[in-house]
Amino acid sequence: MSAGAASKVQNMDTATLVLATMRRRGITGLPRNYELVYEALNASNQSLTREFESLSRFPGQDELDLLGKKHFPHHHRQTVVEGAHDKMTDEVTAMLRLLKQEQSSLESYSKLLGETSKRISAKTASSSEFLTSVLGVLSNATGDTMEKGKVVVEHMVERAREMEQVKLELDEYKRIANTDPLTRLANRRAFDETLSNLYIDKRAAMYHALIVADVDHFKKFNDAYGHPVGDRVLGIVAAVMKSAVRKDVFLARTGGEEFAIILEGTSQEATIGIAERLRRKIETTPLKNQKTGLDYGPITLSLGICMASEASGAEELYNKADIALYAAKNTGRNRYMVYKPELNEQFEKSWNLYTK
Incomplete structure (x- = not known):
């Protein structure tokens, strides 16, 4: 532009x-x-x-x-999936048709062998001319059957390739459908799916953690400088997050200025270390207009942490991490808070005041 x-x-x-x-x-x-x-x-x-x-x-x-x-x-999700389904159906139908034709061809060949065997075994089948004729018929039938078999195999391989291509297209569609277009992080759909999988193995879940993060005073960036600057803030936060964690760590933009990090095989101490590292890196990242030199001000993050062992399922884990995030916001922002049961009462009091 x-x-x-x-x-x-x-x-x-x-x-x-x-x-x-x-x-x-x-x-x-x-x-x-x-x-x-x-x-x-x-x-x-x-x-x-x-x-x-x-x-x-x-x-x-x-x-x-x-x-x-x-x-x-x-x-366009329904259109893409329906198109792939129709293509797969066509390919499978074609494969079944080929197999049916091959079965019919083999049955005919088997029948010919049986009839020829009976004729050779008959006492009248003694002349060399007759045997030569029979062998010629069998030779031609065998050659035709083998050639048809090769054609069927080639067609089957071609159909298999077509189905593999459809699978690749669906995989690519799923990747795009689970990606946030602005930040290139995973989106909320991918986050919900990944979070729900944490509790498949209850014992392993003891060593997982969730960090939820929210850009502080994000609305002021949009109100003061316009949505393009707000989008730039989100892009910077996403880029810093990517650079601050290992490539196998799951990062997502879960909505608006909200982000989430799912950690597997971690301790509370290690999780806190990651949250603090993210907070510091965001805090020290400049946000300036490269052309005008205008400084838009610092970006800061508030973060809520909850270990998966503190919850019985994905929804409870997310809610408790969100309560910890609320506590971080409520006590000054630009900090992390670890979920603990006493935060529930503080959250309930504040929520009741808000709703009155």
Whole structure:
């Protein structure tokens, strides 16, 4: 996106700009189109922005949906899965048809062998001419059967390759569907699935932990500088998190300015060390406009920690980590808190005051 376009996104009301762009380019007002245009104008996903700008002046719905399937597969999930299902069904049906034909061919060949054996065993079958004729028939039948078998095998291999390709496409779709497009971290769907798997083995769950994190005063970045700066904050937080933990550690953006880290095979002490390292790295990461030199101020994180041994299941683990996060927010932000039962009372009191 050009500097002028980026400036417009910052200075003009985002909804107005999106609607104006859709009207100017003849884009139908569907919810999925609105999200596509919004994210393209936001410039938080440079690949999407470039591809959107390269569309025809008045893009058709097919063009838009093709781009949407690539960057927002959650809108097209049913279509993708149904297409893969239909293709797999066709391939399996074709394989069964080939096997049935092969079975019929082998049955015919077996029948021919049986009839020929009877004729050779008969007393009348004594002339060399007859035996030569029989051997010729058997030779041709054997050759034909073997050739048909080779063709069937080749077709079967081809069908197997087709199904493997469908599997690869589904795997790629799942990867994209479980990825947050802004930060490239896992999204909430992937987080919920991974968290629920922690308690499959109850004994191993004793050594797992959850850290939930929230960007402090995130709303002020959006209100003061616009959504593009807010998106940049989220991108920086995600990048710092990736650099601060091992590659096998599960990281997710669970919604808005909220993040989560799932640790397996860890202790409370090690988990606290990771949380504190993340907090310090975020705190010391500058957030400046590279062109103007404008300093947007420090980014800080509040974090809540809960060991899986403190909960009986995924939902309880998340709720307790969230209570610890609330306590970190409530006691000054830019800190971590470890869940302990006494935090429940503090949380309940504050929640009751809020709801009155």
